[in-house]
Amino acid sequence: MIKSLKVLQHPLADSENQLEVLENSLGSIHPTFNEKLVLSGMYPLRASGIDIMQLNLGKMCNQTCKHCHVDAGPDRKEMMSRSTMQFCLDVLKNSEIDVVDLTGGAPELNPDFRWLVEQIKKLGKHVIVRCNLTIILANKRFYDLPDFFKQHQVEVVSSLPSFTQDRTDRQRGDGVFEDSIKALQMLNRVGYGKEGSGLMLNLVYNPAGAFLPPSQTALEKEYKMELASRYDIVFNQLFAITNMPISRYLDYLLSSGNYSRYMDKLISAFNPASVQNLMCRNTLSVGWDGYLYDCDFNQMLDLKLSTSGNQHISDFDFVILKNRNIVIKQHCFGCTAGEGSSCGGSLSV
Amino acid sequence: MENHYYNAKDLDKFGNIAEYQKELADKFFSYYGEVFKDSHLTAKEKSLIALAVAHAVQCPYCIDAYSSDAFEKGYSEAQMMEAVHVASAIKGGAVLVHGVQMMNKVKEIGM
Numbered sequence: 453m454i455k456s457l458k459v460l461q462h463p464l465a466d467s468e469n470q471l472e473v474l475e476n477s478l479g480s481i482h483p484t485f486n487e488k489l490v491l492s493g494m495y496p497l498r499a500s501g502i503d504i505m506q507l508n509l510g511k512m513c514n515q516t517c518k519h520c521h522v523d524a525g526p527d528r529k530e531m532m533s534r535s536t537m538q539f540c541l542d543v544l545k546n547s548e549i550d551v552v553d554l555t556g557g558a559p560e561l562n563p564d565f566r567w568l569v570e571q572i573k574k575l576g577k578h579v580i581v582r583c584n585l586t587i588i589l590a591n592k593r594f595y596d597l598p599d600f601f602k603q604h605q606v607e608v609v610s611s612l613p614s615f616t617q618d619r620t621d622r623q624r625g626d627g628v629f630e631d632s633i634k635a636l637q638m639l640n641r642v643g644y645g646k647e648g649s650g651l652m653l654n655l656v657y658n659p660a661g662a663f664l665p666p667s668q669t670a671l672e673k674e675y676k677m678e679l680a681s682r683y684d685i686v687f688n689q690l691f692a693i694t695n696m697p698i699s700r701y702l703d704y705l706l707s708s709g710n711y712s713r714y715m716d717k718l719i720s721a722f723n724p725a726s727v728q729n730l731m732c733r734n735t736l737s738v739g740w741d742g743y744l745y746d747c748d749f750n751q752m753l754d755l756k757l758s759t760s761g762n763q764h765i766s767d768f769d770f771v772i773l774k775n776r777n778i779v780i781k782q783h784c785f786g787c788t789a790g791e792g793s794s795c796g797g798s799l800s801v
Numbered sequence: 802m803e804n805h806y807y808n809a810k811d812l813d814k815f816g817n818i819a820e821y822q823k824e825l826a827d828k829f830f831s832y833y834g835e836v837f838k839d840s841h842l843t844a845k846e847k848s849l850i851a852l853a854v855a856h857a858v859q860c861p862y863c864i865d866a867y868s869s870d871a872f873e874k875g876y877s878e879a880q881m882m883e884a885v886h887v888a889s890a891i892k893g894g895a896v897l898v899h900g901v902q903m904m905n906k907v908k909e910i911g912m
């Protein structure tokens with residue numbers, strides 16, 4: 453099993469070193485994200501509200517994907533406590549936030565995962581779980597996850613970077629494709645992805661290499677055809693997501709000699725029309741320790757909110773946070789390239 | 802001029818041909834864009850054809866562009882190499898089938 457950068461004591465495990473590479477290694481000929489926003493008349497970038505609360509339940513994962521921006525893996529121990537979850541529930545109870553997006557690591561590895569889902573559903577909120585699929589088969593205590601998801605009408609969003617084994621396993625590890633297919637079939641068996649079931653199963657494509665995603669529409673059509681004909685699998689939507697030059701993917705870009713070229717691609721593909729729909733504008737990200745961020749990527753770079761206070765879930769203030777300025781750096785080009793990218797895929801602009 | 806004919810960075814300057822003849826360049830790039838859109842063949846299928854043709858015409862710019870494009874669109878290394886073999890077989894076949902002309906001529910003039 454591949455070890456996390458943190459356990460390897462790799463320099464890029466430190467967010468300050470990542471920011472040093474992102475901000476200073478390309479020289480001054482490249483425009484900054486800040487400058488691009490100014491030229492597009494969209495600076496400063498401000499939140500438009502808070503519709504989604506994204507909770508990172510911990511960095512532990514049963515997989516060690518090569519592109520992981522969280523640097524998650526079996527050797528990571530950070531885990532959201534029940535008391536932090538309770539702060540989140542208190543905020544949700546008293547706010548208009550309708551959607552809770554659970555991510556990790558593998559969020560299901562948090563011992564309070566099921567309790568949290570039950571409590572959120574009691575508040576009448578919609579729950580999204582970013583399930584890596586293989587967790588369902590990782591241990592018999594997870595075999596009933598499809599039934600649990602169904603019982604609570606959880607929307608499942610799962611990564612599958614290709615409908616072929618070779619490309620999936622190269623990015624996500626040996627054997628991941630085979631287990632992912634089995635897990636998708638288990639989800640289909642309880643109704644997920646099937647028309648009229650109301651059980652949403654969305655897949656995520658992200659490139660297995662140093663390039664941008666192709667057209668989401670064409671890719672979804674191909675995935676649907678190939679997964680149905682090869683494995684009798686159905687799903688609702690495919691989200692095409694751009695890989696962020698952060699953490700393990702940044703390490704891959706640098707060690708393979710692709711970093712400069714990849715950043716050139718992201719910068720030259722800057723699409724001003726995508727800025728309006730950036731996920732940071734209507735999402736608030738909560739770290740495993742309760743600290744607040746504009747997005748999951750800023751969380752991994754330890755870029756806390758721009759507000760002077762209200763930086764922790766225990767100090768949440770809806771009115772202040774819903775109008776906050778978003779913290780931006782060079783990695784933000786990852787969300788504005790081409791069709792744009794978010795946790796919900798292309799920004800469809 | 803540099804002391805070599807090909808420079809990888811020139812691929813990014815392809816659009817600059819419009820500086821000397823804009824009208825024809827615009828027509829070409831418009832046509833090019835239309836050709837590669839999804840239609841009776843998908844954009845993905847067209848990318849693989851382009852890769853094979855790029856090798857047949859031995860254009861380093863085209864090989865650079867369509868090796869990336871075909872891989873990014875999801876073709877495996879084996880599929881891409883098979884496409885190159887198709888180009889090779891057609892080019893090789895094109896040479897060899899002219900062997901019949903050679904035979905015809907030799908038979909014509911030989912005793």
